Amino acid sequence: xxxxxxSSRYLVKRTGEKxxxxxxxxxxxxxxxxxxxxPGLGLRLIYFSYDVKMKEKxxxxxxxxxxxxxxxxFSLILESAxxxxxxxxxxxxSSSFGGDNSPLHFGNGTRLTVx
Amino acid sequence: xxxxxxxEDQVNVAEGNPLTVKCTYSVxxxxxxxxxxxxxxxxxxxxxxxxxxxxxVKGSYGFEAEFNKSQTSFHxxxxxxxxxxxxxxxxxxxEAGRRALTFGSGTRLQVQx
Numbered sequence: 181x182x183x184x185x186x187s188s189r190y191l192v193k194r195t196g197e198k199x200x201x202x203x204x205x206x207x208x209x210x211x212x213x214x215x216x217x218x219p220g221l222g223l224r225l226i227y228f229s230y231d232v233k234m235k236e237k238x239x240x241x242x243x244x245x246x247x248x249x250x251x252x253x254f255s256l257i258l259e260s261a262x263x264x265x266x267x268x269x270x271x272x273x274s275s276s277f278g279g280d281n282s283p284l285h286f287g288n289g290t291r292l293t294v295x
Numbered sequence: 296x297x298x299x300x301x302x303e304d305q306v307n308v309a310e311g312n313p314l315t316v317k318c319t320y321s322v323x324x325x326x327x328x329x330x331x332x333x334x335x336x337x338x339x340x341x342x343x344x345x346x347x348x349x350x351x352v353k354g355s356y357g358f359e360a361e362f363n364k365s366q367t368s369f370h371x372x373x374x375x376x377x378x379x380x381x382x383x384x385x386x387x388x389x390e391a392g393r394r395a396l397t398f399g400s401g402t403r404l405q406v407q408x
Contacts, residue, residue, distance in 0.1 A: 184338070211394075213395060215398070220304075220400055221400055222301075222385060222398045222399050222400040222401045223339075223385065223387075223398035224398075225395050225396075225397070228394070228395050230394065236394070236395075238395060239397070270338070270339065272339075280327075280389060280393075280394050280395075281327050281344060281346055281389070283329075283341035283344070284331075284339070284341065284396070285341075286331075286338035286339040286340070287338055288336075288337060288338045289338060
């Protein structure tokens with residue numbers, strides 16, 4: 181069974197801090213994604229990666245960056261955290277085997293609060 | 296640009312009754328459509344997808360969805376609701392040439408005993 185693990189379930193950070201959210205998948209998936217989930221807005225795509233060292237901007241990349249140095253790990257970085265980045269962050273992965281319609285496998289999420 | 300709308304924030308249904316969760320989409324070209332479910336304190340899980348072929352797609356836990364091209368809709372259905380179906384449901388779409396999904400705002404399903 182695919183396992184997508186997000187390193188923290190809850191995080192509290194101060195405004196201006198640099199924040200790292202880590203995600204690891206154990207199924208050798210090529211594709212990895214970062215979404216944020218906010219009530220009434222659903223899931224919005226921040227960044228995704230379809231190969232090591234490759235990244236593409238999603239719909240709301242401002243204020244974020246990502247790193248994918250190894251196939252199994254995809255990190256989301258908040259360069260200078262702000263209160264409007266308080267949210268639930270969801271990591272997902274998928275295989276390229278079925279093309280871009282392969283199901284996404286999600287982690288349990290990291291709830292980030294920026295004070 | 297691809298987009299998806301879920302017009303209902305919440306749907307209430309009695310156990311044993313049929314349920315429908317609505318979804319409409321907008322894409323350029325052919326759509327690829329998905330439903331995901333989020334149970335309390337758990338990650339999202341894939342339910343079903345429409346890629347091509349039969350307009351009625353069957354998925355996990357007895358759910359099915361009907362693709363209607365003329366109405367640009369992809370409503371999720373189940374003939375008989377269970378209390379355990381209570382969860383947050385997300386519709387998602389991908390258009391050809393795009394690599395990632397766009398999700399809707401979600402619909403909370405409450406099934407009353």
